[in-house]
Amino acid sequence: MKFLKKIFALCLAFAFVFGAAACTVDGTGGGGNEGGQTGPVTEDVQLHYVEGTLHKVTVTEANRPFVTPQGSDYQVVAGSSNFARTAANFIITHVLAATGVELPLLLDADWSADAKYIVVGDDDLFAAAGLTMPEDDIGFTGYYIKSVGDSVFIAVNGDEGYQLAAIAFLRQVVGYDMLADDTVLYEKDGTTLPDMELIERPDFDYRQISQPVGNGRYGMGYSDNGIMMSVNGGVWHNSFQYLPPETWAEDYPEWYTPDGRTQSSATGGQNPGQLCYTAHGNEKGTYQKMIDTAFEVLKKTVDANPTLSNVTLTQEDNYDACDCDACMAEAEKYGGSVNGPVIKFVNALAEKLEDYLGDTRRVTISFFAYRATAQSPTVRNSDGTYSAIDGIHCHPNVGVIIAPIEASYSHSFYESVNTTYAENIKSWSAVCDNIYMWLYATNFAYYMFPAGTWDTVAETYRFCKENNAVFMYNEGQWNTNAVSHFSKLKEYLDSRLLVDVNLNYGELVDRFFANYYGDGGEAMRTFFDGLQAHMKYLEATYSASLRGGYKDNIAQAQYWPKKLLDGWMELIDEANAAIEPLRASDPERYAVYSDHITLESLFPRYALISLYSGNYSSTQLQQMRVSFKEDSAALGASMVDEQTSFSSVFNTWGV
Numbered sequence: 117m118k119f120l121k122k123i124f125a126l127c128l129a130f131a132f133v134f135g136a137a138a139c140t141v142d143g144t145g146g147g148g149n150e151g152g153q154t155g156p157v158t159e160d161v162q163l164h165y166v167e168g169t170l171h172k173v174t175v176t177e178a179n180r181p182f183v184t185p186q187g188s189d190y191q192v193v194a195g196s197s198n199f200a201r202t203a204a205n206f207i208i209t210h211v212l213a214a215t216g217v218e219l220p221l222l223l224d225a226d227w228s229a230d231a232k233y234i235v236v237g238d239d240d241l242f243a244a245a246g247l248t249m250p251e252d253d254i255g256f257t258g259y260y261i262k263s264v265g266d267s268v269f270i271a272v273n274g275d276e277g278y279q280l281a282a283i284a285f286l287r288q289v290v291g292y293d294m295l296a297d298d299t300v301l302y303e304k305d306g307t308t309l310p311d312m313e314l315i316e317r318p319d320f321d322y323r324q325i326s327q328p329v330g331n332g333r334y335g336m337g338y339s340d341n342g343i344m345m346s347v348n349g350g351v352w353h354n355s356f357q358y359l360p361p362e363t364w365a366e367d368y369p370e371w372y373t374p375d376g377r378t379q380s381s382a383t384g385g386q387n388p389g390q391l392c393y394t395a396h397g398n399e400k401g402t403y404q405k406m407i408d409t410a411f412e413v414l415k416k417t418v419d420a421n422p423t424l425s426n427v428t429l430t431q432e433d434n435y436d437a438c439d440c441d442a443c444m445a446e447a448e449k450y451g452g453s454v455n456g457p458v459i460k461f462v463n464a465l466a467e468k469l470e471d472y473l474g475d476t477r478r479v480t481i482s483f484f485a486y487r488a489t490a491q492s493p494t495v496r497n498s499d500g501t502y503s504a505i506d507g508i509h510c511h512p513n514v515g516v517i518i519a520p521i522e523a524s525y526s527h528s529f530y531e532s533v534n535t536t537y538a539e540n541i542k543s544w545s546a547v548c549d550n551i552y553m554w555l556y557a558t559n560f561a562y563y564m565f566p567a568g569t570w571d572t573v574a575e576t577y578r579f580c581k582e583n584n585a586v587f588m589y590n591e592g593q594w595n596t597n598a599v600s601h602f603s604k605l606k607e608y609l610d611s612r613l614l615v616d617v618n619l620n621y622g623e624l625v626d627r628f629f630a631n632y633y634g635d636g637g638e639a640m641r642t643f644f645d646g647l648q649a650h651m652k653y654l655e656a657t658y659s660a661s662l663r664g665g666y667k668d669n670i671a672q673a674q675y676w677p678k679k680l681l682d683g684w685m686e687l688i689d690e691a692n693a694a695i696e697p698l699r700a701s702d703p704e705r706y707a708v709y710s711d712h713i714t715l716e717s718l719f720p721r722y723a724l725i726s727l728y729s730g731n732y733s734s735t736q737l738q739q740m741r742v743s744f745k746e747d748s749a750a751l752g753a754s755m756v757d758e759q760t761s762f763s764s765v766f767n768t769w770g771v
């Protein structure tokens with residue numbers, strides 16, 4: 117135990133730099149089978165594995181010493197890229213955390229056959245060692261890891277590959293796995309360095325996370341927040357950032373939907389609901405002026421973000437699309453889809469941007485397929501495939517962000533309940549080469565109640581991968597710092613499955629519960645299995661009102677019997693009792709596990725307070741409310757739904 121404690125303390129010291137507050141565990145605390153609940157999942161329950169992914173991993177154990185009690189002969193060499201140096205330092209940090217040995221960092225080195233280097237992104241050393249990049253298409257986010265003699269080389273085609281390469285190296289050498297920003301596993305002691313050849317590309321090049329993961333974004337393998345450029349302060353729903361109505365609508369009303377129907381958050385006044393991508397049929401000859409004006413904003417945005425390769429032009433967040441005569445004629449031409457004019461407009465911007473940038477840079481411009489613009493301009497063929505109507509196709513530097521907000525996310529897109537949305541995703545591949553996905557993983561109307569999407573993500577991601585998606589954003593509770601009802605499990609699942617969709621869901625869940633709650637894992641697994649089973653029961657029993665949607669009215673007492681909630685609170689107490697010995701023997705680890713368990717208690721506690729307040733005396737209820745307020749504030753749970761903060765709830769409670 118002393119060694120485990122030492123590792124934990126060391127990683128806490130480095131948390132400021134890399135968010136690597138490590139919590140090594142002994143592997144106990146697997147799933148329970150108490151009370152007739154479902155036991156640990158050890159097999160994938162769905163089997164749509166995806167072929168053609170790139171994960172060529174050959175690792176052979178060797179007797180080559182890497183880290184010994186006396187130290188290490190190895191040095192880490194980093195190339196000139198800041199991304200390479202970040203990855204090199206990340207490796208050094210976690211080797212130190214796992215073994216207690218700090219490897220030196222070199223920014224320049226000469227190659228020799230007997231060198232003992234971990235080389236990250238040094239092209240000269242890579243060539244001197246006789247290496248060339250593999251023929252496999254690793255894109256700009258994949259990596260190549262290759263042993264040569266006693267050294268290991270990490271090489272990429274694009275800077276975005278270094279992050280996952282560093283994680284892959286650590287996984288093989290010290291058994292690294294980050295479950296959360298405060299929980300890192302090191303399941304190997306690093307005494308030997310194996311022979312390695314890894315040729316990999318993540319199954320989704322861009323892996324955006326909306327829920328807060330603290331300092332864990334890099335260590336869990338998520339793409340950086342700065343994937344997309346901000347257009348005058350707006351990344352999403354930013355079409356009016358290009359052509360603000362308050363600036364242009366008076367002189368060019370044809371650039372907007374007729375009869376101004378929605379409120380503009382920019383001015384608070386009545387403004388048109390969306391852009392009109394035909395300029396009302398090129399009225400007054402201003403269509404080209406509209407393109408040129410939008411391009412000036414685009415050009416300034418791209419120039420201001422030289423390291424980013426994605427920008428959006430996305431509709432305002434309402435149910436409108438332009439219904440002027442010209443747009444309706446285009447919709448009739450394209451089988452009911454209003455996206456013909458959108459594609460033509462964004463294509464025109466992409467062509468101008470390509471001419472402006474030349475061969476120096478490639479930037480993808482993406483638009484939404486969302487609500488009124490969900491439908492693709494395609495026709496379904498007799499064999500089930502799709503063809504673009506009139507040959508319309510997105511420019512190679514244009515992407516579509518498909519956001520099937522009305523889908524049932526407690527089911528995968530392989531299931532019949534989601535057939536409409538699945539077919540629409542398939543159809544877009546006939547029109548666009550760059551498929552970006554925006555999915556939904558929470559109940560936006562009831563943040564404190566669960567959304568049963570844990571066991572569907574693997575299949576959903578496999579479906580999206582099969583249909584050419586390269587970007588994944590599974591939106592959760594983006595505006596609060598802590599999320600209950602086992603959302604930390606969702607974050608961990610995403611971190612692994614978005615890199616490799618064919619990983620086994622059940623094994624990942626087992627791994628999480630065996631480690632994330634310490635010795636409280638068995639009770640917490642029983643809680644989770646019961647909750648997951650109950651969510652499926654609710655959807656089967658109340659199918660007319662509960663369908664796994666993003667705003668299901670789930671906060672009702674009929675769905676959450678008090679006895680059930682009380683039983684889960686008993687399991688919370690059981691988990692806390694299981695970790696109690698650590699309070700004295702290892703207070704740092706105790707605090708981490710205690711916070712994890714307390715976070716999961718917020719859901720049943722809030723349900724008891726909000727649904728069963730009449731079952732408690734005024735004194736009891738007040739104590740419950742005060743305690744809930746203190747714990748939610750300490751953990752950072754600040755929102756009761758997407759629009760309402762807990763401060764207003766606490767005012768109502770009188771606490």
